[in-house]
Amino acid sequence: MATxxxxxxxxxxxxxxxxxxxxxxxxxxxxxxxxxxxIRRLGYQVNGLARGLRTQRTDYVVLILPNISNPFYSTLxxxxxxxxxxxxxxxxxxxxxxxxxxxxxxxxxxxxxKVDGIIGVSxxxxxxxxxxxxxxxxxxxxxxxRIPCVACDNFLGGQLAAENLVxxxxxxxxxxxxxxxxxxxxxxxxxxxxxxxxxxxxPYSSVSISENQVSSVFSAFSARGVIHNVLKVHMEETxxxxxxxxxxxxxxxxxxxxxxxxxxxxxxxxEDVQLIGYDGLRVMNSGGLFVSSIYQDxxxxxxxxxxxxxxxxxxEQVESVMDLPVRFMEGGTTLGLRDPKQSxxxxxxxWDSEKRVRE
Amino acid sequence: MATxxxxxxxxxxxxxxxxxxxxxxxxxxxxxxxxxxxIRRLGYQVNGLARGLRTQRTDYVVLILPNISNPFYSTLxxxxxxxxxxxxxxxxxxxxxxxxxxxxxxxxxxxxxKVDGIIGVSxxxxxxxxxxxxxxxxxxxxxxxRIPCVACDNFLGGQLAAENLVxxxxxxxxxxxxxxxxxxxxxxxxxxxxxxxxxxxxPYSSVSISENQVSSVFSAFSARGVIHNVLKVHMEETxxxxxxxxxxxxxxxxxxxxxxxxxxxxxxxxEDVQLIGYDGLRVMNSGGLFVSSIYQDxxxxxxxxxxxxxxxxxxEQVESVMDLPVRFMEGGTTLGLRDPKQSxxxxxxxWDSEKRVRE
DNA sequence: CTGTTAGCGCTTTCAC
DNA sequence: GTGAAAGCGCTAACAG
Numbered sequence: 001m002a003t004x005x006x007x008x009x010x011x012x013x014x015x016x017x018x019x020x021x022x023x024x025x026x027x028x029x030x031x032x033x034x035x036x037x038x039i040r041r042l043g044y045q046v047n048g049l050a051r052g053l054r055t056q057r058t059d060y061v062v063l064i065l066p067n068i069s070n071p072f073y074s075t076l077x078x079x080x081x082x083x084x085x086x087x088x089x090x091x092x093x094x095x096x097x098x099x100x101x102x103x104x105x106x107x108x109x110x111x112x113x114k115v116d117g118i119i120g121v122s123x124x125x126x127x128x129x130x131x132x133x134x135x136x137x138x139x140x141x142x143x144x145x146r147i148p149c150v151a152c153d154n155f156l157g158g159q160l161a162a163e164n165l166v167x168x169x170x171x172x173x174x175x176x177x178x179x180x181x182x183x184x185x186x187x188x189x190x191x192x193x194x195x196x197x198x199x200x201x202x203p204y205s206s207v208s209i210s211e212n213q214v215s216s217v218f219s220a221f222s223a224r225g226v227i228h229n230v231l232k233v234h235m236e237e238t239x240x241x242x243x244x245x246x247x248x249x250x251x252x253x254x255x256x257x258x259x260x261x262x263x264x265x266x267x268x269x270x271e272d273v274q275l276i277g278y279d280g281l282r283v284m285n286s287g288g289l290f291v292s293s294i295y296q297d298x299x300x301x302x303x304x305x306x307x308x309x310x311x312x313x314x315x316e317q318v319e320s321v322m323d324l325p326v327r328f329m330e331g332g333t334t335l336g337l338r339d340p341k342q343s344x345x346x347x348x349x350x351w352d353s354e355k356r357v358r359e
Numbered sequence: 360m361a362t363x364x365x366x367x368x369x370x371x372x373x374x375x376x377x378x379x380x381x382x383x384x385x386x387x388x389x390x391x392x393x394x395x396x397x398i399r400r401l402g403y404q405v406n407g408l409a410r411g412l413r414t415q416r417t418d419y420v421v422l423i424l425p426n427i428s429n430p431f432y433s434t435l436x437x438x439x440x441x442x443x444x445x446x447x448x449x450x451x452x453x454x455x456x457x458x459x460x461x462x463x464x465x466x467x468x469x470x471x472x473k474v475d476g477i478i479g480v481s482x483x484x485x486x487x488x489x490x491x492x493x494x495x496x497x498x499x500x501x502x503x504x505r506i507p508c509v510a511c512d513n514f515l516g517g518q519l520a521a522e523n524l525v526x527x528x529x530x531x532x533x534x535x536x537x538x539x540x541x542x543x544x545x546x547x548x549x550x551x552x553x554x555x556x557x558x559x560x561x562p563y564s565s566v567s568i569s570e571n572q573v574s575s576v577f578s579a580f581s582a583r584g585v586i587h588n589v590l591k592v593h594m595e596e597t598x599x600x601x602x603x604x605x606x607x608x609x610x611x612x613x614x615x616x617x618x619x620x621x622x623x624x625x626x627x628x629x630e631d632v633q634l635i636g637y638d639g640l641r642v643m644n645s646g647g648l649f650v651s652s653i654y655q656d657x658x659x660x661x662x663x664x665x666x667x668x669x670x671x672x673x674x675e676q677v678e679s680v681m682d683l684p685v686r687f688m689e690g691g692t693t694l695g696l697r698d699p700k701q702s703x704x705x706x707x708x709x710w711d712s713e714k715r716v717r718e
Numbered sequence: 719c720t721g722t723t724a725g726c727g728c729t730t731t732c733a734c
Numbered sequence: 735g736t737g738a739a740a741g742c743g744c745t746a747a748c749a750g
């Protein structure tokens with residue numbers, strides 16, 4: 001392959017001049033033409049390794065996701081890849097499976113190979129492995145330090161779930177989610193849900209399944225047994241006939257299992273029990289929704305994440321973005337609104353709703 | 360960050376010696392210990408850029424997939440990433456969306472940045488963009504040249520689909536798939552299907568939907584209209600009451616739409632019409648199957664693909680692997696076997712079946 | 719504006 | 735075995 005030296009020779013100029021035309025430096029009209037001509041003739045392309053060795057940066061960005069079996073993450077990945085490509089970056093993919101060692105291996109590599117930055121979903125404690133100079137953006141996990149976090153408004157999402165169950169006729173709610181050991185913004189869904197219930201005086205129960213009880217927090221099917229037991233306890237609490245008729249599952253993959261289990265127990269969904277999940281996933285990513293759900297716009301997350309990264313790379317001060325919009329979407333596991341006329345939030349139509357103003 | 364020079368100085372040896380201990384060269388016991396000690400003390404890590412510039416190789420591998428909305432590809436990606444990690448490689452992800460320019464951008468980058476190799480699913484005409492020295496493995500697309508191809512036995516898959524429909528009671532078959540412009544092993548599913556029908560005298564129709572008629576061949580929902588029309592024509596052909604009672608869709612995402620459309624038309628699946636898809640995808644990647652299907656083992660594909668790549672990197676001669684096993688799996692859109700006793704192929708149980716011997 | 723030159727950090731001869 | 739030295743291809747001073 002042709003080198004910058006070959007081009008310089010061919011064009012009858014110095015390598016410095018070639019480098020200048022390559023990098024937008026000041027070059028005379030005449031020489032610039034000659035160099036460009038030589039570049040074309042020789043089919044010259046910059047050697048990224050040599051450039052990287054000199055400049056201490058590459059166009060690589062490490063992407064850390066826990067798992068992509070879950071359509072939420074694979075959709076997010078697809079969106080992140082598109083945004084990075086638009087920004088001229090190349091994603092190095094790390095699927096951590098929640099394994100800190102694998103993440104650390106990537107973090108070290110990122111440092112050694114002068115990767116420009118990292119975008120990661122709730123990874124291990126990055127701090128000690130990343131260089132100060134490396135741009136880092138966290139998704140769905142808020143670090144106390146200088147690392148910007150990007151997330152949807154999870155608190156609002158939790159409120160919306162409760163509100164929609166109630167306004168569709170549910171009177172006794174149950175919240176269910178799996179939690180991993182790392183503290184993540186995701187847990188705020190529960191906070192929002194509970195706040196709504198408390199403020200409106202709705203009776204509810206909350207159940208958080210620890211990651212220790214399931215083989216993977218990203219695949220609810222491994223949690224089927226636990227979910228079965230939880231539902232059994234809560235649904236058959238016939239003491240005072242106050243069994244839940246509205247369930248909020250903290251993620252769609254859980255909601256699907258909850259739906260199956262409820263039906264297996266003889267309950268009709270949504271007639272007997274209404275169900276709302278989280279993420280707004282679609283069958284095969286473009287069919288109907290698996291369940292009624294709080295939709296998260298992965299594209300908005302990806303855009304905000306990459307935007308943060310690019311600005312960090314430009315040396316700007318970057319703040320967290322944690323209020324990306326969410327909205328309720330009807331997916332067959334909820335009933336119609338009881339008070340459509342009174343709707344102040346406009347969630348009824350699903351698609352057209354605006355972000356609800358927090359009260 | 361510490362460099363090799365720092366280590367040499369600290370250990371009181373030359374950089375050449377440090378390099379030798381790093382790369383398994385011959386070094387005296389005493390000096391080796393000193394060097395290792397210094398490496399540890401200084402927390403030295405090899406600079407991948409400098410090493411790459413010298414050796415003309417990195418540990419990167421470009422992965423090209425058309426799309427990861429389709430769970431088949433996202434599962435394949437997850438498996439490829441795992442296998443590559445095991446081989447000490449890092450995947451640079453390119454989601455081509457069937458866009459040749461995007462692929463070409465990656466291919467150029469791969470060459471310029473001395474990426475070790477490429478694993479890709481039906482990409483554009485690679486030939487002219489890849490260096491002879493670069494290892495390339497193709498998945499599901501057979502190139503005439505030196506590029507090894509990895510695929511499941513698609514012909515057998517087609518046969519199995521036909522055989523299972525027939526042995527479960529279907530007497531009139533319909534085949535349906537979308538095809539892209541690039542010739543791929545995937546089209547052999549049709550060949551296998553038709554061969555079975557011809558050999559066994561089963562009446563059938565085949566319909567291939569060109570990519571020009573749909574916005575994306577990877578998302579069947581964009582093909583709903585076309586599928587609707589195709590089914591309308593074939594299912595309402597009441598002339599001699601020979602409407603299909605067994606449908607083979609060339610991919611699960613198509614099969615899901617076919618199922619919905621059939622039901623919308625008033626047919627019961629599987630009672631009136633049996634349906635078999637292809638890929639064996641599961642809801643949320645670990646729940647039940649979307650439809651009865653011919654299962655492809657993405658893990659086997661990933662293992663074979665990475666294995667081919669590594670062997671190419673070792674300078675070995677590598678041949679295509681196009682007979683990876685497939686098997687029928689029951690997923691609720693087919694009836695029971697009519698002749699369980701006569702089963703020579705053992706497909707009945709789905710999970711335990713062996714690869715069927717081609718006749 | 720342009721050419722010259724000194725490295726970036728590493729591997730790899732090549733003498734010793 | 736070991737050290738010295740020559741680059742890999744590029745950018746960024748630095749003189750002119």
